[in-house]
Structures are given as C-alpha cells and as structure tokens.
Amino acid sequence: MPHPVKTYLNKGETYQFCNCGKSADGVLCDGSHKGTKFIPTEFIATRNSEFLLCLCKKTTCTWQCDGAHAKREQLDLSFLSD
Ligand code: FES
Numbered sequence: 001m002p003h004p005v006k007t008y009l010n011k012g013e014t015y016q017f018c019n020c021g022k023s024a025d026g027v028l029c030d031g032s033h034k035g036t037k038f039i040p041t042e043f044i045a046t047r048n049s050e051f052l053l054c055l056c057k058k059t060t061c062t063w064q065c066d067g068a069h070a071k072r073e074q075l076d077l078s079f080l081s082d
Contacts, residue, residue, distance in 0.1 A: 002055035002056045003056075003069055004053055004056075004069065005025065005026065005027045005053050006050050006051070006052055006053075007027060007028070009045035009049065011045050011049075012044060015028060015043055015044075015045065015063075016029035016043075017043060017063035018030075018032075018033070018040055019041060020033035020036050026055050027053040027054070027055060028053075041062055051064060052064060054066070054069075056068060
C-alpha cells in the first residue's frame with residue numbers, strides 16, 4: 001500500500017489533488033487523468049507547511065493522509081498469521 005507523500009504547500013495557493021493515480025508524482029494533478037472518469041479535487045492550502053498527501057487514495061479526508069494506508073496494510077497482512 002503506498003505511503004503518503006510529504007509535500008510543502010504555500011498558504012492561499014490553489015492545488016489540484018490527483019484522484020486518478022496517473023500523475024507523475026501521484027498526488028498533484030498534471031493532466032494525466034484526461035480520458036479517464038476521474039477529475040482532480042481542488043483545494044487551497046490553509047498554511048505554509050508540509051502536508052502528508054494521500055497516495056493510497058483511500059483517505060476519507062479528501063487529499064490529506066488519514067492513516068488509511070496503515071489500516072489497509074494491517075488488514076492485508078492478517079492472513080499471514082493463519
Ligand atoms: S492527473 Fe490524476 S486527477 Fe489529474
């Protein structure tokens with residue numbers, strides 16, 4: 001399961017979060033979604049800071065990592081203990 005990508009964002013700037021997973025960095029839209037059913041999610045950074053952007057695309061927080069990748073890893077590995 002892909003881990004989040006730490007990215008510095010500038011307060012007040014508008015970004016487009018990649019929802020298709022085809023962008024070069026996997027987190028910010030570069031137009032690679034054209035021809036797919038996906039569209040990016042636009043958001044504005046609320047502060048100058050590093051953010052953990054979701055790469056597994058399972059977050060419930062739109063674009064920020066909420067730890068969903070770790071929960072999925074636990075679920076995916078559970079069959080190994082049998
Ligand atoms: S490149 Fe993935 S949504 Fe635009």
